Amino acid sequence: MKAWRFYGFNDMRLDDVAEPRCGPGQVIAEVLCVQPSVTEAQLARGIPTLAYEQIKARLETEAPVQLFGHEFCARIRETGEGVSRFHPGDRVAARAKLPCGACPLCLSGRSHLCRRGPIIGFQLPGCFSELALLPEIALVKVDEKISDNEAACLQSLSDSVAAVETAEIRMGDSVAIFGQGSMGLECMQVARTCGSGKIITVDVREEACQMSKELGADFAINATGCDPVAAIRDLTEGNGVDVVFECAGGSPKQGLSESKTLLQAFEAVRSGGKIIGVSWFGQPLQINIDWLRERSLRYLFPDISTVAHLEHTVRLVASGRVRLKPVITHVLSGIESVPRAFEITGHKAKYKAINPAQVSICPRTTQVP
Ligand SMILES: [Zn+2]
CATH class of the missing domain: 3.90.180.10 (Medium-chain alcohol dehydrogenases, catalytic domain)
Structure with a gap:
């Protein structure tokens, strides 16, 4: 073969x-x-x-x-x-x-x-x-x-299902997602199925922002022309969102943001809120832990997806609750x-x-x- x-x-x-x-x-x-x-x-x-x-x-x-x-x-x-x-x-x-x-x-x-x-x-x-x-x-x-x-x-989507489960979103929680590549768009769509309130997405590519709106984001911010943290605060009465998914970090050689969007995610979440780390960085990062501690932030990482996640993923797609065809x-x-x-x-x-x-x-x- x-x-x-x-x-x-x-x-x-x-x-x-x-x-x-x-x-x-x-x-x-x-x-x-x-x-x-x-x-x-x-x-x-x-x-x-x-x-x-x-x-x-x-x-x-x-x-x-x-x-x-x-x-x-x-x-x-x-x-x-x-x-x-x-x-x-x-x-x-x-x-x-x-x-x-x-x-x-x-x-x-x-x-x-x-x-x-x-x-x-x-x-x-x-x-x-x-x-x-x-x-x-x-x-x-x-x-x-x-x-x-x-x-x-489906495999990638099941990882996103596991990431959203890790966030334990409560009914009406506001959610921001940095990065609208495939996993960012998946997390956005799955978060919608879990009772999320306002959903705000961020990317630097206009086609990704358009796709995000089409698939259900309430607001899609193009960070090329504005400060996404300020925009997210404006949309949440100055508080920041309850949950952030960080899906844009990583090597600039791949068009990713290095650690820029992670630092923005820490600023865009409300005190006591959760940051779900979806990105891989490929190198150690410097983070001011005291700043996370002072604001009681929860920086969490997704569980490994199981057969149960994968079976749920199949149901989400077969029933049309998550749309993959447009991406x-x-x-x-x-x-x-x-x-x-x-x-x-x-x-x-x-x-x-x-x-x-x-x-x-x-x-x-x-x-x-
Ligand atoms: Zn084992």
């Missing part, structure tokens, strides 16, 4: 490799649609972010290696011994981070807290290939109402287009992309319209 393998940073090649063999608890699936995550698009170029050291070590010791591709929709071709929840022909998506099944947390029924298990695309091969070998415990069935393209966004701006065709998808996802502002660019690898013959 054809699979993309990494020989180093900035060096991916389409190789012929042996087809995977299905072991117990595993399935083999044909990849229908896959997209690089924003994190993967950075790592492919050697930009420090989440898991940079692990990827660097794998490239130095194991290259060529199949990496990345945890945001996908695939159709099961074969199931291994003991697989009971899925059958050939089922369409599936996956959560990325898996429990190890052997540590004290896993053995005491708290596997959602485990940090020792593998991540699809990082320690396990992902889906930038014609066929994928996937563990049953990672998978969820995709509802017929959801297209292959939407299904490739899918770039769909490429054929496995040879994968490097182009990395290029677009790595430079979303330049290409006016909202979601990562997707690649249809072996599309269904009968697509849901």
Whole structure:
């Protein structure tokens, strides 16, 4: 089969490799649609972010290696011994981070807290290939109402569902979201389903602000022309919002804000309010902790998404409560287009992309319209 393998940073090649063999608890699936995550698009170029050291070590010791591709929709071709929840022909998506099944947390029924298990695309091969070998415990069935393209966004959306759950939004809480890339737009839409009051979003790209309004933000602030903190205070009688999601921090090489939007988030939240840290920064930051302490701010990080989050994600999309179709701006065709998808996802502002660019690898013959 054809699979993309990494020989180093900035060096991916389409190789012929042996087809995977299905072991117990595993399935083999044909990849229908896959997209690089924003994190993967950075790592492919050697930009420090989440898991940079692990990827660097794998490239130095194991290259060529199949990496990345945890945001996908695939159709099961074969199931291994003991697989009971899925059958050939089922369409599936996956959560990325898996429990190890052997540590004290896993053995005491708290596997959602485990940090020792593998991540699809990082320690396990992902889906930038014609066929994928996937563990049953990672998978969820995709509802017929959801297209292959939407299904490739379900993993990322389930992380946003976990982030919104972490915020414990109360009925009527005002919410601000810095960054209206795919995760920012997802957090905004999911927050709406949880009884949020006023929802204010911030971005520096006009197309992202427009999309945010279209998908339900009450106010979308373009921070290019104004101070977003002052604008948020004006919209909340000088208080600041109850909850902020910070989804814009990270490397400027990826068009992200470094730590600027995090500092703005601390200023835009009311005293005693919550900041949910969705961004990865790729380096240590200097933060004035006394300032957070004095204002009793809660700086929280999302839980890992579980199968329950992923199943809820499927319901949110199938029922139309969260809309993914409008954010899918770039769909490429054929496995040879994968490097182009990395290029677009790595430079979303330049290409006016909202979601990562997707690649249809072996599309269904009968697509849901
Ligand atoms: Zn474990």
